[in-house]
Amino acid sequence: MTTTITICDTCKRDDWDADSGRTDGEALAALVEAAAAGVEGVRTRRHSCLMGCSGACNVALQGPGKMAYTLGRFDPTPDAAAGLVEYAAKHAAVETGVVPFREWPVAIKGHFVTRHPPVTE
Numbered sequence: 184m185t186t187t188i189t190i191c192d193t194c195k196r197d198d199w200d201a202d203s204g205r206t207d208g209e210a211l212a213a214l215v216e217a218a219a220a221g222v223e224g225v226r227t228r229r230h231s232c233l234m235g236c237s238g239a240c241n242v243a244l245q246g247p248g249k250m251a252y253t254l255g256r257f258d259p260t261p262d263a264a265a266g267l268v269e270y271a272a273k274h275a276a277v278e279t280g281v282v283p284f285r286e287w288p289v290a291i292k293g294h295f296v297t298r299h300p301p302v303t304e
């Protein structure tokens with residue numbers, strides 16, 4: 184199954200450099216997209232505002248029939264992007280979407296904001 188990483192492309196951290204020509208969310212999205220290229224079971228997309236603005240940068244992880252998560256307070260760094268993609272690949276590989284804590288990449292620990300159980304008919 185596929186896990187989708189949705190990256191907020193309008194997030195701006197408190198220390199955002201307005202002269203950079205892009206938002207922090209766009210910077211993180213580019214890093215996540217590069218890290219996810221060719222990774223089986225992981226796809227990415229961008230969305231403007233996930234309504235967690237004060238905790239930028241924010242992302243969501245979702246897969247059909249699985250526990251979904253929002254994560255935030257990321258700096259737009261290669262380490263954060265790599266951790267998100269590694270976690271998404273594990274999320275994709277687990278039927279429930281619940282990845283055991285011992286398997287969480289260090290880069291995502293402390294960044295979980297919410298989780299949402301899958302809806303049923």
Ligand code: FES
Pocket residue numbers: 191192193194195208231232233234235236239241
């Ligand atoms: S701008 Fe990113 S969550 Fe609102």
